[in-house]
Amino acid sequence: MARRSKTQELLEFEIRFYEKLLGAYPDFVDVLIPLGEAYTRRGLLDKGLQVDLRLSQLREDDPLTWYNLGCSYTLLKRIDEAVSALQRAIAIGYRDIAYLQKDPDLANLRQSSRYRDVLESFAAVQRPPVSPSSPDLPVAP
Helix, strand or coil, X not given: XXXXXXXXXXXXXXXXXXXXXXXXXXXXXXXXXXXXXXXXXXXXXXXXXXXXXXXXXXXXXXXXXXXXXXXXXXXXXXXXXXXXXXXXXXXXXXXXXXXXXHCHHHHHHHCCCCHHHHHHHHHHHHCCCECCCCCCCECCC
């Protein structure tokens, strides 16, 4: 039987630790976030997705939560759901397009034709709002 590396042992310990904390405090966001990350690092992508879904309920107005949910969906090759989550992240304030374009978790999405939909969402939030009375003029701040 192959011996686990120290890194693997520490990761397993981290997961067990956070899972025990969640047993006592199931909505503890500051435990859910690192647990979801640990599951993903361990390759437990379905468990990571479940954590991200729970976080999206607890922090429904947090752009980074929705961005991470999009990453989880992408890792599982659930591209349509990933696009929806990322569009929600952008709509509520996610703006780091440079990171999105290089994030390794989004590699499956970047290979999809749906990636353009995400980029268009960024473009849409960059356009100035249009006044209903004069569609050609931006609204004054």
